[in-house]
Amino acid sequence: MGLHIQHLLGLEGVSKEDLTLILDTADSFYQVLERDIPVVPTLRGKTIVNLFYENSTRTRISFELAEKRLSASPLNFSVSTSSINKGESLRDTIQNIEAMKIDMVVVRHGSAGVPYFLTKCTDAVIVNAGDGLHEHPTQALLDMMTIRRKFGKLEGLKVAIIGDIFHSRVARSNAWGMTTMGMNVVLCGPPTLLPQHLDSLGVTITDNLDEALDGADVVMLLRIQLERQSSGVFPSIREYRDRYGIDIEKMAYLRPDVMIMHPGPVNRGIEMSSDVADGPNSVILKQVTNGVAVRMAALYLLGGGESV
């Protein structure tokens, strides 16, 4: 049966059934990607606009590849060459693009709530590819897919998400999705980067790394945005690395089959040392592969049918 949601704006409020359906469908698309001909004709004739107001390599390429694997026609919109520079408003931009007959919009924007706003000014299906400090739902879905493919389940697993929680939409989407799926989520980072209100999600919050890592099945490290270092949220990169970075010595305290994740791009030598990033526990590149399958699943499940 189909999804209950019409747009993918975030994982907040998305039911366990919907999340499970997307993850199950993603497993089927993973098989498609492993074939000699990794293309299916399902979205033939559908036009999908990739509207990226913020820089992105991984997510934009992953969406574009997912669209091409489904035989849709992707249309890439980049801010630097557009009329945004002439002062065109978001609403005008989207209504002009829609006038050219499009079916779906994948949007990334620096402001939270832009994907929701777009649902109010167009009939197209909206998929959030990251909005401000709000959510990045497909990243959280690919994280859950990667965990589920290894452990065979999500329920009851402990995941420690470590780093700049405050600025991380990945952490927020994962907190919503993973708690819905019955995982134990621990958010950990320097106190200045750890919003206390998040404990209302049913997650544990701590600035103590040992406590976060204790018994963890999955450790997810977030990128420290180096440009924020100057704003004084932590004393120095070096201190951050010593207190919250994962290196081979800290790995010794973790269970031998712990899964190490990172949404990328990795600051090698800060969040994790290179021998951890490239080590046998790291699934960073698997996350990227699964990202295409999960985005195909979301586009397939949201895209079909007539608008009602």
Place this chain on the structure above:
Amino acid sequence: MKLLSIKIKRLHLGSCANGFSKTILILMKKVELLMDSKSLDLALTRITHQILERNRDFTRFGIVGMQTRGVFLARRIASKINDMAQTGIVAGTLDATLYRDDYRIALKQPTVKITDIPFDINEMNIVLVDDVLYTGRTVRAALDALMDYGRPKTIQLAVLIDRGNRELPIRADYVGKKITTLVNQVVSLKVHEIDNEDSMWLMELEDGE
């Protein structure tokens, strides 16, 4: 009206204002028992004999069942062939959902099930197995899906029941039973592997919804 039994079918009807889809129930009533477990087994045995007659070289031979019930029929035919011809054929499974032509008009998307073809289909003689042959659209989708796995030498089609009303120029090579039906009727197969019984019923929409 006296009901022999009631089948409940769920249909998603788009979305309501709150963004959540609405589910309605459609009642189906049984009209006629087309096959019981004995006649179903006999039909599969006859199909197996016909497959053996036409295919001599089982080194380049494969069986693929279509999701969902065709998978179990394919496994049963494979084990009958293995018994009769002392071969070791394993049946593959195929889900053609992604190749269907009704993506644009379906209100909600059907679940994509597992495709698992554990052999290289290039230069093979493939028997595709499905439960019901009706419009031919599912078979059309399956042929396209199969071609994306390679280039088989031949593809033959085996169906347990051919209910007519074709919309595409497609025919089956092996047919268990041929009947004429109306468009408001449904042929429903049950297999003991997942339904705890072997039977095939002709059903029809309940009047006076």
